[in-house]
Amino acid sequence: MADLHFLANPARFRRFSQRVLPGLGFATVLMLCACLYMAFFVAPADYQQGQTVRIMFLHVPSAWLSMMGYALLAGLGASLLVWRHPLAALMARAAAPVGASFAAVCLLTGSLWGRPMWGTYWVWDARLTSMLLLFFLYLGHIALSRAYDEPERGDRAAAILALIGVINLPIIKFSVDWWNTLHQPASVTRLDAPAIHNSILVPLLWMAVSLLFLFVFLVLLRTETEIDRRRLENAAAQEEGAPA
Amino acid sequence: MTPKRRRLWLLIGSLGTLAVAAALVLSALNDNLVFFYSPTQVAEKSPGPDRRFRLGGLVEAGSVQKEGQVVRFVVTDTHKTMAVVYRGMLPDLFREGQGVIAEGALGGDGVFVAREVLAKHDENYMPPEVAKALKEAGRWKEGK
Amino acid sequence: MSNHAAFILASYLAAFVILGGLVIASLSARNRVRRELDQRGLAPRGSAPRGVDRKR
Numbered sequence: 001m002a003d004l005h006f007l008a009n010p011a012r013f014r015r016f017s018q019r020v021l022p023g024l025g026f027a028t029v030l031m032l033c034a035c036l037y038m039a040f041f042v043a044p045a046d047y048q049q050g051q052t053v054r055i056m057f058l059h060v061p062s063a064w065l066s067m068m069g070y071a072l073l074a075g076l077g078a079s080l081l082v083w084r085h086p087l088a089a090l091m092a093r094a095a096a097p098v099g100a101s102f103a104a105v106c107l108l109t110g111s112l113w114g115r116p117m118w119g120t121y122w123v124w125d126a127r128l129t130s131m132l133l134l135f136f137l138y139l140g141h142i143a144l145s146r147a148y149d150e151p152e153r154g155d156r157a158a159a160i161l162a163l164i165g166v167i168n169l170p171i172i173k174f175s176v177d178w179w180n181t182l183h184q185p186a187s188v189t190r191l192d193a194p195a196i197h198n199s200i201l202v203p204l205l206w207m208a209v210s211l212l213f214l215f216v217f218l219v220l221l222r223t224e225t226e227i228d229r230r231r232l233e234n235a236a237a238q239e240e241g242a243p244a
Numbered sequence: 245m246t247p248k249r250r251r252l253w254l255l256i257g258s259l260g261t262l263a264v265a266a267a268l269v270l271s272a273l274n275d276n277l278v279f280f281y282s283p284t285q286v287a288e289k290s291p292g293p294d295r296r297f298r299l300g301g302l303v304e305a306g307s308v309q310k311e312g313q314v315v316r317f318v319v320t321d322t323h324k325t326m327a328v329v330y331r332g333m334l335p336d337l338f339r340e341g342q343g344v345i346a347e348g349a350l351g352g353d354g355v356f357v358a359r360e361v362l363a364k365h366d367e368n369y370m371p372p373e374v375a376k377a378l379k380e381a382g383r384w385k386e387g388k
Numbered sequence: 389m390s391n392h393a394a395f396i397l398a399s400y401l402a403a404f405v406i407l408g409g410l411v412i413a414s415l416s417a418r419n420r421v422r423r424e425l426d427q428r429g430l431a432p433r434g435s436a437p438r439g440v441d442r443k444r
Contacts, residue, residue, distance in 0.1 A: 008249075046370065047371060054396050062403070105403045109402065179436070184366055197370035199370075200369045200370065217409065218414055222417075
């Protein structure tokens with residue numbers, strides 16, 4: 001039964017991803033081009049920050065996506081540990097570098113935004129520190145999943161790390177409310193109306209959707225690769241005559 | 245209980261324990277996670293002249309005086325105020341009424357000697373025309 | 389662009405390098421693995437049967 005599962009699900013996933021990927025990639029490129037145009041030529045400058053507000057169009061969506069990506073890793077970790085879902089481990093391997101990249105973009109753009117606006121590239125306040133921790137959690141996940149000779153053990157260890165690290169997500173989100181920070185409180189995700197004028201909010205949300213497309217594209221593509229890679233490894237093991 | 249069930253409960257239990265532990269650690273750390281102190285908090289704690297800390301608040305309107313490289317201004321939390329002296333480059337967003345965070349220590353005369361001044365910006369984003377219109381309509385920063 | 393153009397362009401450049409690099413790395417990894425599967429005469433699981441729609 002478990003064996004059937006293992007064969008059926010990745011194959012179905014693979015068929016699905018092959019059908020979806022070309023269109024998704026094309027749509028992502030188109031939307032990102034449109035968003036770049038909006039970010040630079042349609043969106044107005046901010047009343048206080050001037051042109052540097054354009055950095056927000058990268059910074060904020062990558063922060064969202066890196067947090068969403070970690071929640072995804074945690075969900076995949078749970079489904080691996082509890083239900084032993086065969087695809088979960090492969091997808092977690094595929095998704096971790098994607099999330100790490102978005103976290104890196106968030107940190108770098110934030111730093112380049114902080115210098116002209118706050119007067120510093122970096123401070124150790126609760127928001128910035130917890131975001132840096134998220135980046136390191138991703139790196140830990142990547143390292144741990146590749147640390148063992150048997151990939152299954154690495155998958156298991158990385159899944160446990162993902163579940164422990166998920167506690168960092170609410171800390172990142174609420175750090176600006178719980179503690180005094182240099183970073184300002186949330187502008188978009190608050191209970192009342194967003195504190196961003198529509199002319200800036202709309203490009204921001206479009207950029208978020210486009211980068212989400214890129215995120216999904218990358219995760220699907222890399223999961224497909226992981227499925228093929230696992231098959232390749234199994235074939236190699238069988239050729240050596242090892243009882244797989 | 246099936247093994248699947250058992251694993252699920254084990255997972256929920258350990259996550260719950262972890263969450264409680266994290267909450268305890270965070271509340272214990274709370275004091276050290278404070279990035280800056282307001283003038284009121286400084287007045288309560290009255291730190292010694294050599295103790296370095298960060299002071300945060302709004303730059304009081306009309307308080308900024310520039311004498312060459314030296315800037316003097318007053319930081320307020322609308323409750324208490326504290327005079328600050330600073331020598332150096334100010335960030336772009338530094339202006340009267342704006343949130344700032346100054347790092348330094350109290351001088352002997354009770355004036356805060358800043359070694360670094362950072363500007364804090366608020367969570368509002370809008371084009372300049374909208375900000376102007378809001379101010380003219382008297383709806384600026386309503387609901388705050 | 390105003391005086392902070394350097395910071396704005398640098399942040400867009402950084403994002404382009406990181407995310408673009410990841411896209412290129414991911415695509416080339418997929419092609420490499422597919423090629424190796426091909427060499428072993430293994431059709432990737434879930435793909436169309438041999439000869440049909442294999443290489444575009």
